[in-house]
Amino acid sequence: MDSHTLRTLEYDRIIEQLEKSASSEVSRRKLSRLTPSPDVAEVRQRLASTQEGLDVLRLRGDLPLEGLQDIRSALRRANIGGVLSPSELLQVASTAACEKQVRKLIEGIDEEERPLPILRGLTDGLEELSSLARIIRNAIDEEGRVMDQASPELARIRRAILQLQAGIRASLEQILRSPHYQKMLQEGIITQRNDRYVVPVKQEYRGAFSGIIHDQSASGQTLFIEPESVVNQNNRMRELELDERREVERILGELTLAVQENSDALEHNLDLLTQWDVIFAKSRLGKRLKGICPHLDKEGSVELKQARHPLIAMDDVVPIDVSLDGHTQAIIITGPNTGGKTVTLKTIGLLSLMAQSGIPIPAEEGSRVAVFKDVFADIGDEQSIEQNLSTFSSHMTHIIRILERIDSSSLVLLDELGAGTDPTEGAALAIAILDHIIKQGSRLVATTHYTELKVFAHARKGVINASVEFDVETLSPTYRLLVGVPGRSNAFEIARRLGLPDQVVQEAKAQISHDENRLEEMIGSLATDTRTASEKRKEAEALRREADQLLSDLKAQWRLWEEEKEKLKEAARRDAQSVVARAKRESEAVLEELRQWTREQRGSIKEHQLIEARKRLEEAAPEADWPRPVTGTESEKNRSIAVGDEVFIRTFGQKGQVIEALGEDAFQVQVGAMKMKVDRNNLEWRSTPKRDEAVKGSTSYRRSSSSVRHELDLRGKLVEEAIPEIDKYLDDALLAGYEQITLIHGKGTGALRNGVQRYLDRHARVETYRSGGQGEGGLGVTVVQLR
Template identity: 65%
Template sequence: METHMLKTLEYPRVIQMLEDQASSDLGKGEVRRLQPADDWIKVKELLDETAEGMDLLRLKGDLSLEELKDIHSALRRSEIGGVLSAGELLDVAATIQAGKKVKRTMESLSEEEAELPLLRGLSSRLHDFSSLRKAIISAIDEEGRVMDEASPELARIRRSIMQIQQNVRAALENILRSPHYQKMLQEGIITQRNDRYVLPVKQEYRSAFGGIVHDQSASGQTVFIEPASVVTQNNRLRELEATEAKEVERILAALTEKVREAADDLRADAEVLTQWDVILAKARFGQVVKGVCPKLNQERFVHLKQARHPLIPAEEAVPIDVELGKDYRAIVITGPNTGGKTVSLKTIGLLALMAQSGMPIPAEEGSSVPVFSGVYADIGDEQSIEQNLSTFSAHMTHIIRILQKIDERSLVLLDELGAGTDPTEGAALAVAILEYLLDQGCRIVATTHYNELKVFAHARPGVINASVEFNEETLQPTYRLLIGVPGRSNAFNIASKLGLPQQIVELAKGQLSTEESRLEEMIGSLASDRRAAEEERRRAEALRKEAEALHRELEGKLEAWDQEKSKMREAARREARTIVSRARREADEVLRQLREWAKERQGSIKEHQLIEAKKRLEDAVPDMELPRKTPKDTAQSARKLQPGDEVLVKTIGQKGQVVEDFGNGEYQVQIGMLKMKARREDLEWKASPAVEKAAATGISSFSRSQSHVKPELDLRGKMVDEALAEIDKYLDDALLAGFHQVSLIHGKGTGALRKGVHRFLDRHQSVKEYRLGGQGEGGSGVTVVSLK
């Protein structure tokens, strides 16, 4: 891409925003060199990397690589025999730590939570330099000082230095305290000159004090003398310091040799981490602009949903929808000045460049772009005073250069096409340029004021009119892009609103040709019809929301009534059970007494009569099990029973086993010694022999494992009952897998599935809260659920 074209579309300003999101100097430098790619496979890989980076930030939070340092010069110095400084070695250790952080982050994220194949592939290329990093940080502290623990010899030398320093200072302090010397001293302090310990002595006592003079003050009134009593110790101190420097040099050289041996792998790691930093910068940029990674297509069409210019704050930008390359290959945008035509033009071109650089674009999910071989723009006033070119000449020079470079994979953006010359000739030239570009197979977006281009766009296949909306009441643009409706100049309306006499306005209208007047009337009618349709749509949307609110309210009341009814039934059953239980105890007491009487009166009372009496009492006890409404009820009643299945005969509240299927919904069921016929609707399936066998042998026929649980569940295409059963099981699995947040993908569609899912989540005991997905999460087609 040409630098001039990138600058015209403000691409460098977007790159500056992206650079601010990089953590390291290496990452920032790589971002500054970022250029749009024109290879489909390369762009696909870049966007996939960015999408994975956005997923990683969503799942694990931010991952800063500020430890990453530019170690390339240090590695080169190590390879040519140089000794690295302590600071350079610390930079190597920090870079190793950055790689370790990346690997640790990826290892903490299972493939079931997120696959992220590209990021996992990058992290797998990082080497393990733990021993090298440990060797460096155990020898050098954070301030870049080689520590005593770096070697036993260095520790011994430094102990000796400290001992001599203490001795020297003790000797000098004795001199400071001596009355004999105090009058000779300018100040009672110990200082250093030329790395030797000295005392400040008055000039007149220079000879009397004795020792070696190392320096004097600017005024000459003070000389700095090393007393003769500490000269030998200072000499020894200098010798030890030289020995210390050699030992430090030896330690740094040994560490440098380890770096040299790993130089190639360290250099490769730095490049991988730089790539990581750029990917994460793009992911953060996506969060800042509330962007998404668009889908790539090879059909050369542009589909932007609610696209915004990235340099305009999100709360101020007016989103636009753009379709280009399917039904039509060129858009001609008309409308008043300052209405947003140029902003729309730049938004389309800039978002194409961003996508081909692997950056998220500020648009909604579902946006799709192709890979253009080049994005060419002629925008703004290109007048050159130095070249003495008029506005028209400058535009033509620029357009000619564009025409020499385009091909069928190009996107061409032309602002005020044909402006700056005679309107008739300019319009004719503009039409001819558009015809030529269409013949070349380009995708084109052009802005103009010419009515001739409006007519051309209306009549020419593959070209469509568009306009930027203008509020005639307030005389202000709304900046909305309307596809399919040509724009009006609104000159007469604006002039009237501003107070120009109506007589003059009418006279001006009379100067228009019949065709021009009819065109303006047609455009005005289209604009009015569109506004009316928009108003009707808004009213319908308001009514729909009101109906949904009322529906939710009625559902809530119905559910509350069902709960209240269940509570009342439960209370009644408990009361009945209490009464019957009391009666049973009394009956047992009566039976006990009867048996005692039967023993006394042999043959008068039979045992089977007693058992039958007690059985009638037990049958009087009501079943306490309340029916529960679950998504499985429908499937339960439709289940086909097989001989051997364990069932509950609901009419008598007893469990039995299916013996035979008579067909027509009738079965023979054995309950103890009793066999009976029963209808399917009176039977509730409880278990099958295979399930019982599995339970008996201790084999679980169903298990939940984190290994198969993903952080999202796709419900698209399912009926509500089927989806709810799946959600119920999935939320249990997600809790067992340790997820705190999951996503339910139900799509947008009619909204019926989404409503059913939300009603179910409102009642689910494991759900803490839920919300619709935001930018980059799927929007209203996804519900993000927080689990307790």
């Protein structure tokens, strides 16, 4: 990419912002070398990875990798046999620990919701090094000191040092307290000289105080003497300190060996983690700029929607729309000075460079960019004092260099083309240069003051006029880009508003040709029409947004209505289940009475007792005509029913199993422990369980246990909600042949557990129950034995 263009468009300032967004120094160094890529595949990969980073920032927040360090020099030292210092080992541990942070973040995002192939690929490529980080941090603290726990020997040596230090201080404090020595001491303190404990003794008592002199004060009045009584202890202290240093060196050597063994994995992780941080630096900058990753256009078109210059404050910048599509190869921008023409050029060029670097651009969704082999820019006053060239000569020098290098994959940006020389010659030269660039197939955006270039753009195929808007009322530019409308000079109108007499203005107008006056009038009319169309478009967009909001509100109300409807259905279903549960309990009680009569009065049951029991069973059946759920296809509803099939009783709202055919139009159906006669029209077929040969010559049917779990989770429910579920679940478990099931109710206040167990006390098919044991859930579950 052309280095002059990078400087002209201030690409280096974007790189500076990007470096500030990086977490680590190693990433900042890599970003400082980032340049736009001319390769389409590479640009696509860069933008895709940055988009994934933006997605992660939105879903999970940021993951700064401050712990990432450039440990390559430390790894080289370890590989050649050197021993790493504690600070170097901490840097290795910090870098190794980043792997776990990245893996934890990416594993917390649902892969089906966000595939993130690039970031997941980087994460999957990381080697597991958290154990190495743990080993180092268990031996070295954050201040770089090898800890006592690094080895038993080091802990023993340091305990001995502490004990010996305490003994030395005790001996010296005894000397300090002794009346015999107090008059000899300059001060009653203990200090150190040459790593040995000493006391300050007056010069005149040098001969009376036995010991070794290690130092004296600047005045010579004080001698620092190691008393003879602690010499052996200080010698032993030096020995222990040497032992400590040797043990620390040994520990550092072992840790360095562990680093050496993982050297390749550490360097591999450093490379992948640096790529990760570079991606996130771009995403962080994109988020701050409110940028997007644009689409790449294969045909070389550029369409920027509400594009903003990234180096201008958001409150001050005016967005622009730019389109260089298949029908428009060049844009000629005209308008007054300080009106925003140069900013428009820089915005187009800088956003192209950012996109080709994989950096989000400050524009709206739907923007498209092309991948240019080169971007060339000649912007601003490039007068060269060193070469003694004028402004015009300097511009021409750059333009000649550009013309030598352009092709169909280039973007050319020219500011004030032809300025600095005679207007007639300058206009002619500008038209020739533009024509040459267009013939080469390059995309072109140029600014000018020349009226001749407005006519050229109007007549030349693939070239379009544009202008920066100027508000004559306020005599100031609006910085809006008007595509399709050439700029007006506005000189006469501005002069009139500033107070120049109308007579002078009219005389000035008479000096220019009739065609030029008509052109200015036509441009003014176009600008007015464009402004009116823009206002109408804004009104239409406001109405569309209002309609969208109304539609959104209606959808929200519809969702609320549907949710309320579902709540009402659920409430009705629970009421129905409660009625059914009461009926089943009553039927169980009747059946239990019948069994009791059978046991107590074999053969002596009276007819009136059976009639009374049958009447109670009939009364137990619910009379309400509950709405049946709409399930199954019509063919399933009308399917033939056989003994053993699972069916749905429409008026009863429950499932049951056919145990006997009572002719063609009726069946005996068992629902839980209750049997009843049901008309065929009131039944819907649901499934046919597999047959088990229980007894030779006979066929029995059992509900498939694959659809019935051995446990029922009731946590979070009220007792009155849980009882119907338990009742149905016990029926299903009995039909599935289970002898033992588990009810999970949680511990909580114990209200749900007590309610469940009170219900189990009354259930006829419950043999026993108990609270869960160790490993079963304890008081949070109840284990039930069925009969």
